[in-house]
Amino acid sequence: MNTPATEPRTLAEEILRGVGGAGNIESLTHCATRLRFQLHDGGKVDKAALDRLDGVMGTVAQSGDRFQIVVGGAVANLYAKIMDLPSMSGGGTARPKSDADVKAEMRARSRGRFAWVDNFFEYLSDSFRPLMGVLLGSSLIIAIASVLDALGVVDFRAADKSATWVFVDAMWRSVLYFLPIMVAYNAAKKLRIDPWVGAAVMAAVMTPNFTGMLNKDSGIPGVTCTTNQTLGTQECVAHVFGLPMQLNDYGGQVFVPLLMVAVLALVYKGLQRVFPENVHMVFVPFFSMLIMIPVTAFLIGPLGVWAGNGLGEGLSWLNNNAPIVFAIMIPLIYPFLVPLGLHWPLNALMLQNISTLGYDFIQGPMGAWNFACFGATAGVLLLSVRHREKEMRQTATGALAAGLFGGISEPSLYGIHLRFKRIYPRMLVGCLVGGVIVGVMGGVDTNAFAFTSLLTIPVFDPKVTYVIAIAAAFFTSMALVVLSDFRTKEDRAQVNAERDAAEADARGEGAPAEERELATVGAASAAAGTVRAAGTGASATATDGPVVQLGAPVSGRVTGLDEVPDPVFASRALGEGVAIEPVDGRVVAPVAGELVTVAQTGHAFGIRTPEGVEVLVHVGIDTVKMKGEGFDVRAESGAKVAAGDLLVEVDLDAVRAAKHPTLTLMTVTNTADLASVEPHAGQDVAAGAPVVTVRR
Template identity: 40%
Template sequence: MNNSQIGESILEGLGGPENISHFTHCATRLRVTPQSNAAIDKTKIEKIPGVLSIIEQSGQTQVVLGDKVEGVYNEMLKLPGMSNLGGGTVDANTEHEGNKPGILTRVFDVLSDSFRPLLWALLGTSMILTLIVFLQQFGFFGQYTDLTGQVVNIDIVNGPRLSDPEAAAAMLNEWRAAFPFWFILLAASLSVLQFMPIMIGATAAKRLGANMWVGAAIPAALMTGTFQGFQDIAVDGVVQVPFFGLEIPLYVFNYTGQIFPPLFAAALLAPLERFLKKVIPTMLHMVFVPMISVMILVPLTAFVVGPIGIRFALGISDVIGNVNEVAPWLVGGLIAGLYLFMVPLGLHWPLNAVMINNLQTMGTDFIQSPMGAYNFAVFGLVTGVAIRAKNNKELRQTATGAAASGLLGGISEPSLYGVVLRYKRVFPLILVPAIIGGATISALGVKSYAFAFTSLLSIPAMQPSALYAIGLAIAFFGAMAGVLIFGYESKTQRAESDAARTAAVSTTDTTESAVAPAAAPAASVAAPAAAATVGAATSAAAAPWASDSETEIVLSAPLEGRAIPLSEVPDPIFAAAKLGKGAAIEPTGNTVVAPAAGKVTATMSSGHAVGLKLDSGVELLIHVGIDTVNLAGKGFDVKVEKGQQVAAGDVLLTFDPAIITEAGYPLVTPVLVTNTVKFEDVTGEVGPVALSDTLLKITTK
């Protein structure tokens, strides 16, 4: 499917444009705030090719698409009814059905939604800065003698390190004259970082339902030369402003690159705008609503909101920084380990804000470099899965694509949702090397000089790069080795995969007759109903599987008990018919028999399941209990061998219900047609069933 077709299918599963109140995307996911959760068909969306996962979080429906998200998003905007929804705002007064997210969750959502529109420009310009830092590292611009008397590489990003400020300014001008083109590129690389408050003010205001350009104007006012001119008369950074006989302190900060002041200002702008629109006549909105908003919020931000925002950012950075000074390995290990849990929940965005603040205020950051260890541990793991998943073509393709997009683009979500969250057994295989790699990176003093998704291409943004690469190698190869040694599937998943693979054998044995021998052994007539005729012309002895007509195959129950729909099985794989359609039995007996003649295609060493290829062409999997593979054969007695021919009523295995129940495993037994795709439909009966009663009806194509 192309992006347009994927978009159409997703929109249909979301309930159409009329069910969407907010629609945006990030680097890997479509993010939708629905009017009604009940109108969304998650199962339908999950089955769309290209969709890695769909999750409900914070009142949002998130469709994980990986690196194709932007293409699908753009195509969806072209669909009828969608043009006005792209990047749209959410009216704070509008509520949708379902659980309303908590305040902290909503704060994180606004924070992340405010950053996402800037990622494209932020990452692009940061990669230019990465290139310049890389060239500086190799002495591309030449060398000079710094204040310590050492000969060092020219650093056009931070300027010359000289004790005399006038001499430093003169040398910097010499560099400008010698490398004008590179200074232009340096300006391009710093553009988003330095003017981040204006951009964040716009995106945050839009997200909250306010006018985005008014949201941009408020922080822009504090970045003008007029406001910054207060620094010339400030005493210890403070100007006393007379106000109705009082003197109010104005803290004169440099707002360049700040994140939290424009966010806090936008949070005040949204309710203020709504109030003004209620009390001011509509014909006067365009002039007086923005005018009054700016007149109120610029001073309020200058006196109160701005200083609070700056101190808030500095407080977070100082806490982490103080720990980093004492035990850098601890900070690095914690960051690398926690990211595995923070990214799926969207809790990593506040740390991203602190990273950007550190880069702008200090020129470097100590959080982003150990975070790279988490990314490379994930990329190493999916690389190992791609190598090991020889018999799973779909998984191998998913893992290969996720590893490529991660190593080259630094995006971990395709790996996370395509592999990691499907096989939670791999969490320790990621955590251990990530923590060790992150601790190593921080202990070696590696810092980032640009905001970038950590990938092979962004390694030069971290300095010293060679030491950074050591930590990444520990994380990547440690995780890859872990999955190659220990695997990625749990015992249950491995057993289910083996059963499905062996039960779904290809029908290459064309020499076998479509019906059983003329007479079944005398000991094999325990299921007389399974010996009905195929049409009026075929005798029971000639076909030990029943048919109401030439287009329907009827199979009797292989086990006594109560038949229930497959959807009621307490296992998502069986319940969703991932291994094939069928039915399930809550057993009252303890003997599993062949429902018709055929050949045994699989027997498990744990004895809990048997695969059959019936003479009718039906491939059957009978799985006694859920997670019973963990019993390692205890309580099971298999009576047949792989490749053995069986007749209707032959005993396949027996089991001890008491042992299974005492171990805490459900007894419910799925009976699946693993080659369902070869038939028109498979339906199951419900209610009490004996060995002679019908369980499945299979309609042929």
């Protein structure tokens, strides 16, 4: 008995196959929602097959043979399953390269227009991504403490708090204060140098020995401190080796370690070329620290603080001078930054603001974007429940839970929003509404780095403004998605038809796969489950209503549906109509109207006339199995066509060679809604000659 495709083990094997096998994997890592592959050859990836897998929310190809697969919260377990596969016992295969190969690869990569952009943001994101868990943990500790403060259990901001609450402070401050060391470790690892050297260099300027010099009463010779009367801040300078060194508290800084490690990587790799390999362990870390600790303390540290403060002050200026513009801008740009991974610099600025200003003003308006995103997901969930879409319901449920309680938007974005283009415009309206409310009501601040979820609402101030803004953003997006659907009308009919067929199959009433496919195509005009053929009985009740003549889509001999060797058409499940044995492969539109459906394989077309007649043209029997071979499609879905316009040219010999009947069928899929549908069989006709009379 085969294991179901949704089993983690089978999914792991399918993913491995989709990326080209274990031999094509150089390395594999994961983040909170994605598997991140470094491949030998990105061209071997079967992206379409991966996108079709149950459990895969989306895929993202990147430059440099990098490839991401979005799977949501189960990523850690799936990663472990992949790494446990026998073929992955080595954890990936090193890329065998000659010197010429390496040089050619570097030249090729340098020619890529956006490779350097990808590399820059990969550096930023990989330096922060592994810390998301502890950042989320610390933000929830702050949220709990804030709730207790709001309930009057403890004065969270009092200067004389008890040892218990001082200890609670330490629990969350540990992450934010020592963040530079953690970032330095990850950044060094990303640049493939000893991560502990990066951490040690950053830790040197955060030791009590170093920070102790910041106290003007420390009494340390060579340290002078002055007070800026305008800003009310204290500035200290230490004279080290006779040189002035500006002192800063680097706790919570993020730009400093990012700049430092970028320089450290050059020094470290340069030293590796200088010293013999057998002494690398001793001399490379030694000289790296000897060089980089002073460079960081004298130059990079002050420069990083200045750069971070400058960016923060620039946004602060905009927030103070044009708060409405700022509050609207942030939630409107985030939906485009996050999918590309370009939001990391703003996350760094949030941390920088908390470190230097004691609060952050970006996260408040950013919450409008997050909750607009989650609201759109909630709308998709409601619709999937209404329409009994099991897979989409499961996807939306998981994505909504990750968003509302974890503040993570990637499952919603990759699993739903980027797959359905109708969602983004509606979500942006929610972002706009939330941003306007934040701006008009004076902005929202927070003194903690918090994932914008329901659990972190207490850390925002004023809470009332924040709650109103995120609620408005959430319910606006949700309502717009529910009212207008995330699928087009044609797509909705098609999906519902597939659902009905699957449910019938589960009850033992299902038709073969080809018959279900026919019902799906016909459902682009009307759900197959509601279509009933009127047959000759309808003709007997014909009225004097509007008449629509349907021409023959091909030249040939016309027969009735009773003679069609296909039970779906013969039973009129797809409506009354005719069958034509074609004499050539030119298939034309039988009537003027909108081309609402064009099968990707080119074998089926759906047309809706201005009078509301819905027509299905199907070329051959079981020709879906040809996967488009022999079909030269000449029309596009959504186009307006006139009677006689060419739809597709078919190689009839290829159809016969594939052992499929060439019989071309034309039915009126909404026969049950019409007064009569009268086929005219038993004649030889040219394409365009009247073969069906329809009365409204």
